[in-house]
Amino acid sequence: MSPQDPSRSGGTDRPLTDLEACVLGVVHGRQPCTAYAVRAEFAASPTRRWSGSAGAIYPLVRRLHAAELLSGEQRPRGSRTSILYRLTEAGVVALRGWLRADDLVETISLPVDPVRTRLHFVGALPEDDRRRWGDAVVEGLRAQVEALREEWRLDAFPTDLDRWIARGALDLAEARLTWFEEVRRRLGDSSALAGGRGSD
Amino acid sequence: MSPQDPSRSGGTDRPLTDLEACVLGVVHGRQPCTAYAVRAEFAASPTRRWSGSAGAIYPLVRRLHAAELLSGEQRPRGSRTSILYRLTEAGVVALRGWLRADDLVETISLPVDPVRTRLHFVGALPEDDRRRWGDAVVEGLRAQVEALREEWRLDAFPTDLDRWIARGALDLAEARLTWFEEVRRRLGDSSALAGGRGSD
């Protein structure tokens, strides 16, 4: 049964994709809300996983609506109509199913770190480029940590949950910075980089 | 000019995608090597970013070959032929260009953490499910850290670079575990979760 099959009605189907689940989650958090609001929230997200592009969100929301995981309330808006979405019971069930997946492998999986990925291949750079790259990355990571610390200091979080999430981001960023500062110190030694294998 | 346009010959084109760059990087590290070897390395990677599926790698390698970023040496193998690839000069240039990208935004960007993503929406779970989920995640993260620590302890890394990369993965995993243990302690309080907004 294809994902956009409108005959799907229950929560007994294939599990949600991450994007579907996140859309359901966002709607759940701000219902009633429009597809545009979901889009805006994705666009505002600091991570670059999804762009929240129109071509992804509008069709996806329509699909979730057709699958009756979302209910829509028409709201006239000139010649066009806006739709205010809410989660249906099936939508809540589906979202919960995604959250407490029996298989946690994907949830637990080690986050992909673009710095670590690139580090695998840094042996392909000449020594001075390597050092320059390391300096630039350290600088970028420091700025990132600084920004997250400032956000933390201001403590303008609507809920405790938001604060915990921000804390997690900050802790991760700090750990990465500390680690990479150590690595950078050694980026000059060619001896260690001969192989250049691995792909993350 | 489309990515598989065989007329592309230099390194002056659009920047490489991450997958393209990683393929070049792997070939660079083990050249000469076959598409299958690249595939195997992706499949062996602990992260789940790419599956290294045949349908992705074989066409991609052919594209890189057509673009003359890879050179191929035919090797008869029964009725089929195997191709041993190497990086061309243009391939090295392209790989280096990807590594020391002028725009580090993507490199620096905060790693996507599936745990953090799910935490955004955990308010949609009833309280006891929430606690159960938290316990399961902590258990999973502990096992992950344990495995990485063991790998670290054995210290069976071909190069220093491999060791640093493993250290980075371990540090990240430990930071995530420490953070989430703290979070889990509070997953019982409903007060904090009322909003349930955010999308990572």
Added chain:
DNA sequence: GGACACATGTAATACGTTACATGATTTT
């Protein structure tokens, strides 16, 4: 010589991105 892993692909499918198009509302 059958089973099994190694190795090389192709076809169908799904979906996220970019780029474009257009309507509605607010600002100046």
Added chain:
DNA sequence: AAAATCATGTAACGTATTACATGTGTCC
């Protein structure tokens, strides 16, 4: 009323995934 911004979409495109098909070498 022109410009900018908010809002709702569509079309073309590329490409990663799954599932399948098939050849090749090795091990018992």
